[in-house]
Structure formats: C-alpha cells, structure tokens
Amino acid sequence: GVTNPTVPLVLANGAKCSIGGVWTNASSRTLKDGITELSADDAIKTLTELQPVTYTYKAEPEEKHAGFIAEDVPELVATETRTELSPMDFVAVLTKVVQNQQKRLDEQDRHIEEQAKLLQRQNELLEKLAERLK
Numbered sequence: 001g002v003t004n005p006t007v008p009l010v011l012a013n014g015a016k017c018s019i020g021g022v023w024t025n026a027s028s029r030t031l032k033d034g035i036t037e038l039s040a041d042d043a044i045k046t047l048t049e050l051q052p053v054t055y056t057y058k059a060e061p062e063e064k065h066a067g068f069i070a071e072d073v074p075e076l077v078a079t080e081t082r083t084e085l086s087p088m089d090f091v092a093v094l095t096k097v098v099q100n101q102q103k104r105l106d107e108q109d110r111h112i113e114e115q116a117k118l119l120q121r122q123n124e125l126l127e128k129l130a131e132r133l134k
Contacts, residue, residue: 025088042076043096049074050090 002010009017014026029035050073054066068090071082077089 025086027088038092038096040096040100043093044100046074046076046093047097050077 002012005016007016007018011026013031014028015024017023050068052066053069054064055069056062056064068085070079070085073082073085077085077093079086
C-alpha cells in the first residue's frame with residue numbers, strides 16, 4: 001500500500017523497518033483518538049502484575065529469550081487477541097513508573113535538604129547556647 005518506499009518494509013499506517021532492521025511504530029497524533037495521560041497508579045499496578053519469564057520459541061529451541069506471555073499480561077498492555085504484544089505499551093508503563101519514582105526522589109531530596117538546614121541551624125544554636133553557659 002506504499003508507493004516508492006524508502007526502506008525495505010513500510011506499512012500503509014506508517015510503521016516501517018529500516019535497512020538496518022530497526023522497527024519503527026507509527027505513532028503520530030493524527031493516527032490516534034481518545035488520547036489520555038496514563039496515570040501513575042495504573043502504570044504501577046500494571047508493572048506490579050507483569051510476570052517476566054524466560055522461554056524459547058518452539059521453532060528456535062536453541063535461542064533463549066526473556067519477556068512476557070501474551071495471555072498473562074495485565075489488561076492495560078494486552079492486545080485484543082492476547083496472542084501478541086506491543087513493546088511500546090510496556091515502554092509507556094515503565095516510563096510512567098520511572099517518572100513517578102523520579103518525582104518522589106526529587107521530593108525526598110528536597111525534604112532531606114530542608115532537614116539538613118534545620119539540623120545545621122539547631123547545631124548553631126546549640127553551639128551559641130554552650131558558649132553562653134561557659
């Protein structure tokens with residue numbers, strides 16, 4: 001469905017595979033409806049429910065892989081048929097979880113800095129009080 005493709009494989013929806021074998025998903029806003037932000041709670045719940053496994057494909061028993069079983073993944077990252085997976089769904093979940101963790105780490109850093117300043121101020125006051133008591 002693509003006239004004059006510039007790479008070996010181009011799908012009509014814009015997804016393609018480069019000469020070097022890199023798969024690129026079609027992801028333009030123009031191709032999507034119902035766009036909403038993924039909540040941190042949904043991402044964390046999904047990540048918690050994932051069950052990573054190792055396996056071999058029956059057709060290639062000598063080559064080991066790590067990943068997930070399509071039938072066993074949480075609904076958020078499952079496909080309609082539950083026989084295949086979209087890596088970008090997992091990337092989105094992981095990105096949201098990491099962003100949420102980073103936000104919490106930043107908040108903890110700020111809290112630690114505030115506590116350090118308070119402790120320093122208390123030490124200064126204690127030193128002044130000790131000097132007065134001498």
